[in-house]
Amino acid sequence: MAQWKEQLKIIAETINKVIANDRFPEKIEPAVLRQAVRAYPMLGGKRLRPALVMWACGLFGGKPETVLPAAAAVEIYHNWTLVHDDIIDCDDFRRGTPTTHISIAASAETEYGATGKTASKFGTDFAILAGDLQQSWSVDMLCKLQDNGYCAGTVLYLIRKMQEELGIDLISGEACDVAFEIRKDEIPEHEVRKMISGKTGALFSYCVQTGAILAKPELDFEHPDVKAIAEFAECLALAFQLRDDWLGIFGEAEKFGKPIGSDFQEGKPTLLYLAAIKNGSAEQQQKLRSLLRLEEYTPEIVEEIRALLRETGAEQIILDEIDSCSKRAVKLLSRFEKNAYRDYLEELTGALTGRNV
């Protein structure tokens, strides 16, 4: 296994333990809510965001093991946004298991004998509260950096940035994405880019900025090195999102985790779709628009979409942008002295932006 992958696995195991052993959820009542608050954060997953905190810390010369509370905090933060997103998107499954509101609705049946609409409303209500508690938990987890010897001023700085920058950018990104769905106009590309930057980029940035500050508390988010690593994370997030858009059409359903064509079905203005509209002939544009929001996406329809995205040059445009994001990310890393953590971040960039990984 590649070095970075091995390291990521170790980080995932450590974060699992930190989250499982943390006492924050213990006093939550009733038990159904307590379990729901723990569920997503303990579901595992790649733990990419904690790795970004720890490797950025290592890159800036700090000791990654001292920043574990921050690494766990960003993971829990990520999870509260997922819980609320899943309610908003009416998603029933995440990573193959029922989403929080669906799983609580099932508990309402076993626990309280509620059924139908009553159980489903209860599931949503409790999932709202579970996400609220997870947001509190993430702030609390960040506070625990103080127990690892970090001075209160540094921790407070990171908490404030979590609210003023991460919180506003991420939640605004999610809100714009929700608004896209009901808007009647075709969403301009710059708005889609801003949404991606908020919804995915903001947390990636916050992770590496936090790692950097915890390695060198004398820096702030405005320091050129911290700005550079934040831009690295933004590039990574954009490449990651573009690759996701590409996989959503050109990938395989099993690897992608969702049905191929679901972005078209939901009428999502992906950058891939917008590139095809921008570069297509009037006829191609019309055809593409007619393929949005269909009931069903048969293999034939998916092939038709693929052909249109190829013929308009949109596929190549997106693949080229993934490449250039990836190159820019690696270039941004090159200003830092080479060490193991820089290698991990570089290898991660290659792997995340590779088209078939």
Added chain:
Amino acid sequence: MAQWKEQLKIIAETINKVIANDRFPEKIEPAVLRQAVRAYPMLGGKRLRPALVMWACGLFGGKPETVLPAAAAVEIYHNWTLVHDDIIDCDDFRRGTPTTHISIAASAETEYGATGKTASKFGTDFAILAGDLQQSWSVDMLCKLQDNGYCAGTVLYLIRKMQEELGIDLISGEACDVAFEIRKDEIPEHEVRKMISGKTGALFSYCVQTGAILAKPELDFEHPDVKAIAEFAECLALAFQLRDDWLGIFGEAEKFGKPIGSDFQEGKPTLLYLAAIKNGSAEQQQKLRSLLRLEEYTPEIVEEIRALLRETGAEQIILDEIDSCSKRAVKLLSRFEKNAYRDYLEELTGALTGRNV
């Protein structure tokens, strides 16, 4: 006007300004969400919780004007819980104006041309996100104590308590209240008391504890004086809730703000109802249960409920408990040296627990 009322009015005006001038919401996108985040916190109201922070600070010998960020923070915190509660309770109005999700649903129509279920789903989705942002805003506001010269350690301590104690107790209280509605059993009195203590008491306590710590940062929540003022706030909250239960049956609709009998209509296990069940004959118990969850509460039915609550002695039990809470609260204040702030807190106790105020 009584001294405390005049002071409360000044505090309300000051808090209105602090919230209106705070720059946190400025960068929120889209505008509909930004307005929703500001709406409840700027709606005004008594600003009782900010007053508790400021008067407790004054009681402990501090300067109330230096704790304004904390006073604004608890008010914003209170508001995020209201926004999410209103979604959960499907309430359309609060203080005579449309609730956040209803108001955003209307914006969805004017702003994006959405109607019906689409507009209403959008209203709920954005209201979830608005509450999320308000929770972030309240933490951010607390961080701003540092700008008033408070040391980072003190601020961090208060942030941590906000998550670990206030957050868990308050959200658990709300969750238990939601669970009461779908439970098939009659809710035991001790669970109702715990729910009230979480849903109302926890924030009242946090307000006075915060005021105390900001006056004397060398104290912590375990110090006997801080525990005493926290118990004062718990008594106040319980008396406040009991009075609310009483007004919900024996009050007048205009003053109460909701239709008389609505607790019975919603099947709420109020302490007033439970006292009647506990003390009533088998026949009275049966009659009381049959009066829950009716379609309509005519003046005749309300009179029937009133008579039952009187005859079982439940009304007197509740009025006596309001009195004893109020006396206990005043006694707890008496351990502190008399000053203007102690007078305000004492007068507030009398007014809040008075039956017709």
